[in-house]
Amino acid sequence: MTSYDIDVSIVCPNSLVKEGLSRILSEDCFKVRNSFQDAGPFLSEAPGHVFVRDGEIIVFEGSVADVERHISALRERLPNCRLVLLADSFNFDTMTSVFRAGADGYLVKDIECRSLVESLKLIACGEKVLPSQLVKHLPPSNGMASTDLNDGADLLATLSERELGTLRCLIMGYPNKVIAYRLDISEATVKVHVKAILRKLGVQNRTQAAIRAVNSGLGATATLSSIYSANDIVLDEDEDYLPDQRQIPA
Template identity: 40%
Template structure:
């Protein structure tokens, strides 16, 4: 059996803190502390995951920045009542956030998401997967000219960005667009620079938040369906509305 993952919990709501503490203990996590502010954070044991429970995203990002300064090697997961594409994008763009979860997540997916985060994966709300699958009208109605204004992305970079949203690896992008792997890498570096993001995940979130998830370039040689590269534990059925509840865990 693997060693338990050490977790710290920060949040103003004592009931939420204690609920998370008990849930994680039942899931074989070791909770070092559950506190209301960063100043009370236990940094002696070097917890591998820090959960930041927030109601206000701006305040939450400030807390995450403080946690990052105190615990530079910890993985930070922000947990909120709800989400928006813009908030998720902002959170990951700071470089301080490694996971973003909503509080309606149930116990087992929560544990799985935290384990993925501890291993270095980026974890997003499962509702984003449903949004990509169903293509919400609010996102699809936005035009590319508005979403990409000021980025100076070329037409080819736009095509590759949309492939990144689909979670496609370089080899698949290369085949889909009929260009060399090395060319794909060059374009991706240019995309990251122009969007001022650090990695493919942040670039994909940037695109989704601006309604650019639809109309990926057609593949003349379609491949079998691929699993998304972004971990999205506990995905909800597409028809279910992403209303947020604290009912089960988180």
């Protein structure tokens, strides 16, 4: 690795915050290529518009106006970049909106500097990063007794081989198009299998089905980050997300 391995651009209307963030990132393995007050330069069609490299991270500071709209536009225009919102405070609805718009990360400013850097490194590797505050919004758990595992295994036994194959793909976070390709079936057939899986497992969406399957012993090597991948977040059937994160001074 060289001293500068990860390209990053910063969108922040506050010059002081922008300078501080640039300094934090430049002291690690990031090269701050651009910094702007808004996303306009990235969306401009004018000659000499900003060039964004594949895999480049664009960090939006929380005070940027219409950030969801900008993220959606950049996701369409720059599909290979990584888009991150560094929010002033945690807001579940905003987090949901930016991920549906195409964000790769949602961080909150009370994250520590080192944790911010490590989170952005994960995002640069293709991971999705969400704030630890999200844990407070998770439903209560009754624990996982052995009888629950047995019940889950019995439920899995009701699935056909093709449904099990589809469920394994859901665990990995694959969208319908990828599942259809891997199983050599049509997307319409995938939708039929997914509906059957949800009905047989008694769950409401794909994420719940994947978690139920892992808790029942199917795909035991799967990680939460794969279950809560972006492929699931952007689908209408899903409303849940999770991962890992930490904290940065405002």
